[in-house]
Amino acid sequence: MKVLILGATGFIGFPAAEAFVRAGHIVYGTTRSARSAEQKLSPKEIIPVVADPSSEEGMAEWGKIAARCDIVVDALSANGAKTAIDTFHNYLQYVNRPKGSPKPTYIYTSGLWINSRGYGGLDKWTDERQPTSTYNEGVQWRPLIEIPVLESEKVHGIVIRGAVVYGREGSAVATSIFDRALEASKTEKKIFETVYQNESRVASIHTDDMADLYVRVAERGPLLRGQVFMASNQATERLTDVLDAVVRVSGCNGYKAKTPRSAYEEAWASTTLIKPSLGDALTGWKPKKMSLVDGMDIYWSSYLANKNLNE
Numbered sequence: 001m002k003v004l005i006l007g008a009t010g011f012i013g014f015p016a017a018e019a020f021v022r023a024g025h026i027v028y029g030t031t032r033s034a035r036s037a038e039q040k041l042s043p044k045e046i047i048p049v050v051a052d053p054s055s056e057e058g059m060a061e062w063g064k065i066a067a068r069c070d071i072v073v074d075a076l077s078a079n080g081a082k083t084a085i086d087t088f089h090n091y092l093q094y095v096n097r098p099k100g101s102p103k104p105t106y107i108y109t110s111g112l113w114i115n116s117r118g119y120g121g122l123d124k125w126t127d128e129r130q131p132t133s134t135y136n137e138g139v140q141w142r143p144l145i146e147i148p149v150l151e152s153e154k155v156h157g158i159v160i161r162g163a164v165v166y167g168r169e170g171s172a173v174a175t176s177i178f179d180r181a182l183e184a185s186k187t188e189k190k191i192f193e194t195v196y197q198n199e200s201r202v203a204s205i206h207t208d209d210m211a212d213l214y215v216r217v218a219e220r221g222p223l224l225r226g227q228v229f230m231a232s233n234q235a236t237e238r239l240t241d242v243l244d245a246v247v248r249v250s251g252c253n254g255y256k257a258k259t260p261r262s263a264y265e266e267a268w269a270s271t272t273l274i275k276p277s278l279g280d281a282l283t284g285w286k287p288k289k290m291s292l293v294d295g296m297d298i299y300w301s302s303y304l305a306n307k308n309l310n311e
């Protein structure tokens with residue numbers, strides 16, 4: 001297959017692009033940076049498309065390549081519904097396959113906070129068969145792009161909703177927890193502030209396991225159109241267990257709760273009770289990595305190493 005990853009240098013997009021390469025596909029990837037094209041994408045056999053994906057010229061450039069691809073993955077950083085909708089519409093404008101040809105597949109990367117129902121019992125539990133929720137205000141824009149993708153007649157539209165993604169540079173785990181712990185570890189008190197509630201439970205997934213789900217779903221695109229997959233481990237972890245593990249590996253003495261100051265921070269402390277099963281049922285997908293808490297020594301070391309490399 002020919003695959004185009006929009007946002008191929010990203011925390012999710014890069015491992016996904018590498019996984020498609022390893023699976024034997026021809027992989028194109030966008031980046032706005034010529035340096036990233038040369039140093040990050042080309043060495044990994046990802047064919048760089050140097051363009052700003054949301055500029056007029058950039059849209060024309062990647063649009064022409066997308067038109068020749070069988071799979072397009074939107075793994076661009078989240079910037080609200082408009083950018084994602086414009087990206088999808090640009091793609092639809094360029095896809096013009098003759099009648100009777102196989103339809104290409106479009107995968108939109110979403111987040112599973114749109115399913116969160118908060119802490120509780122089975123009434124709060126969710127999975128791929130459950131409807132979205134209005135619990136997290138900050139992600140209520142997601143259906144505005146998910147629905148047109150899932151209902152598309154022109155392409156096989158699929159959504160992958162990521163849990164909190166961990167590993168490597170750490171992404172939101174780094175900005176919300178690791179960066180704060182690292183900073184605090186250099187102070188006298190060694191106490192970091194972070195947003196959490198005592199009962200918060202986190203659904204999470206390693207970026208390599210999520211990458212494996214993209215490949216499995218993309219290869220079965222024609223069978224899976226209109227489906228939503230949750231990229232999450234089978235069990236959630238208590239956020240304070242994650243924080244206790246960070247205290248252990250960072251040399252900090254502890255942490256204290258910071259009041260959420262944005263809809264994003266409210267969502268970060270929210271609970272999503274989930275045990276996904278559609279990825280396994282339809283593609284045989286099973287996450288293999290250690291959980292965030294159990295593998296914390298590895299994930300903290302990798303975060304530090306990536307931080308040093310990028311400085």
Ligand SMILES: NC(=O)c1ccc[n+]([C@@H]2O[C@H](COP(=O)([O-])OP(=O)(O)OC[C@H]3O[C@@H](n4cnc5c(N)ncnc54)[C@H](OP(=O)(O)O)[C@@H]3O)[C@@H](O)[C@H]2O)c1
Nearest residue numbers: 007009010011012031032075076077078110111162165171
């Ligand atoms: N990270 C998580 O834990 C997580 C969890 C659930 C869902 N998600 C969702 O997954 C999607 C991808 O997330 P991510 O964390 O992988 O994203 P990311 O690493 O922040 O960004 C992906 C890529 O987007 C490009 N980009 C960034 N800002 C841009 C801009 N202003 N204009 C055009 N391109 C830009 C960058 O490529 P260049 O700089 O090379 O151009 C970047 O490498 C988002 O929708 C996010 O909400 C993420």
